[in-house]
Amino acid sequence: MASPAGDRLPPIIMADYARIDSGLNQGTPYLCMLCGIDRLSNWDGLTADAVRARKAAWTDRLVGAVDAAFPGFAGLVVQHEMATPATMHAVLNTPGGAVYGFAPETLVRSPRTAVPGLYLASAWAAAGGFTGAMIGGASAARAALRN
Ligand SMILES: Cc1cc2nc3c(=O)[nH]c(=O)nc-3n(C[C@H](O)[C@H](O)[C@H](O)COP(=O)(O)OP(=O)(O)OC[C@H]3O[C@@H](n4cnc5c(N)ncnc54)[C@H](O)[C@@H]3O)c2cc1C
Numbered sequence: 001m002a003s004p005a006g007d008r009l010p011p012i013i014m015a016d017y018a019r020i021d022s023g024l025n026q027g028t029p030y031l032c033m034l035c036g037i038d039r040l041s042n043w044d045g046l047t048a049d050a051v052r053a054r055k056a057a058w059t060d061r062l063v064g065a066v067d068a069a070f071p072g073f074a075g076l077v078v079q080h081e082m083a084t085p086a087t088m089h090a091v092l093n094t095p096g097g098a099v100y101g102f103a104p105e106t107l108v109r110s111p112r113t114a115v116p117g118l119y120l121a122s123a124w125a126a127a128g129g130f131t132g133a134m135i136g137g138a139s140a141a142r143a144a145l146r147n
Pocket residue numbers: 033035091092093099100101121122123124128129130131132133
């Protein structure tokens with residue numbers, strides 16, 4: 001995501017929220033998300049205008065890529081937003097702009113801390129993502145109840 005120039009595209013996942021019972025797509029406009037891999041350093045040190053221009057260029061390329069797979073898609077887009085690792089870092093305060101928690105380099109994670117009675121929940125305390133956040137919350141609650 002450092003530069004939208006050239007032909008190369010990062011791998012992207014498209015989620016059509018109309019396909020699951022998310023409650024997000026009750027009527028038009030329908031929500032659709034493209035998700036890919038990026039680094040905070042790709043967006044560091046840019047002026048606001050440069051960020052806007054790069055987001056616009058990437059949006060054109062990504063929507064174009066989806067349109068190539070699903071002809072007609074681009075013409076149906078009525079509004080678009082792009083969030084970067086810098087957005088995640090600014091809004092969620094996550095290290096490096098990550099959204100799935102810390103790198104899963106160990107399988108031994110515990111909600112317990114060095115402070116008696118203080119337990120950690122979230123995707124940052126167990127495994128990443130929604131599932132990790134739910135598992136982290138459940139194991140913190142179990143540990144607290146055991147005490
Ligand atoms: C666009 C997008 C799509 C995603 N899709 C999926 C998916 O399909 N499947 C999946 O499993 N995961 C997905 N994820 C990841 C998932 O959303 C997160 O991993 C999960 O929500 C993390 O939950 P959490 O409770 O650990 O942290 P968060 O939901 O980040 O909650 C932490 C909260 O703490 C607040 N906070 C931070 N610092 C402070 C502070 N100093 N003081 C007070 N409050 C603070 C933040 O503002 C935030 O509200 C997606 C994420 C994004 C951004």
